Every structure is written in C-alpha cells, then in structure tokens.
Amino acid sequence: METEHLPGAPIRVFAADLQDAIRRRAEEIYIQNGRIPGRDVQNWTQAEREILEQAAERNQRTAIIVSVNGVKYVGAYRPELADGYVPGEFAVGASVPVRLKGDKMYVKRPNGKELETTIVQKIS
DSSP: OOEEEEOOOOOOOOHHHHHHHHHHHHHHHHHHTTOOTTOHHHHHHHHHHHHHHHHHHHTOOEEEEEEETTEEEEEEEOGGGSTTOOTTSSOTTOOOOEEEETTEEEEEOTTSOEEEEEEEEEEO
C-alpha cells in the first residue's frame, strides 16, 4: 500500500452562523475599545477577519491516500482529533496495515495506534 498526503479542505460554514459570529465579535470590539461611535465599519472589518481566520483554522481537514489492491482511498481527518498523528509518520510508498469499515478507513500507525479517517473519495 502506498501513502500520500493531501492539503486540508475547508468544511462548509453556514452563512447565518457566520454573520451572527461576526456581529457578536464586532460588538465585543466596540465595547473593548470604549464604545467609540462611528467605527462600525472598522469594528465589523476586524471582526470579520478574525472570525474567518478562526473558522478556517477550526475547519481545516487533512487527508491521507492509501492504495489497496490498486484502488486509492482518500481518508480525511481533523488534525486536532488525530491523537497526535502528524503527516510524515508514513513514508510515501510504505506498506501500512489498513482496515476498511463502511465509510471509515483505519490506518495503523508506527506507534500501534490507528488513525481513523472518513473515506471521502475512492479512485479506481
């Protein structure tokens, strides 16, 4: 089995939730800065930048590609939920134990733990 790593892909964020988060953060900025009137646009712009950066960081996913009998499986995982797994634990082209179950792919790591991923693509 050969392995490769793909860069993360953002998870969809719903517009209403995003707008609400930006509004709340803009209000916090307004209060923190002493309730200075006439800075609505600046407060909103700063809040929007901060919230979008946070959303991008939180929703970052990473994927690993594992080839099993000529079929490539792309398994996505969230780094913060990967129990310390970091890309590079598997050398490209290395043979690794893999277990497939439904839409999940479990890759046995060198330390004996399994990296649980969600299969997001199957390439024949």
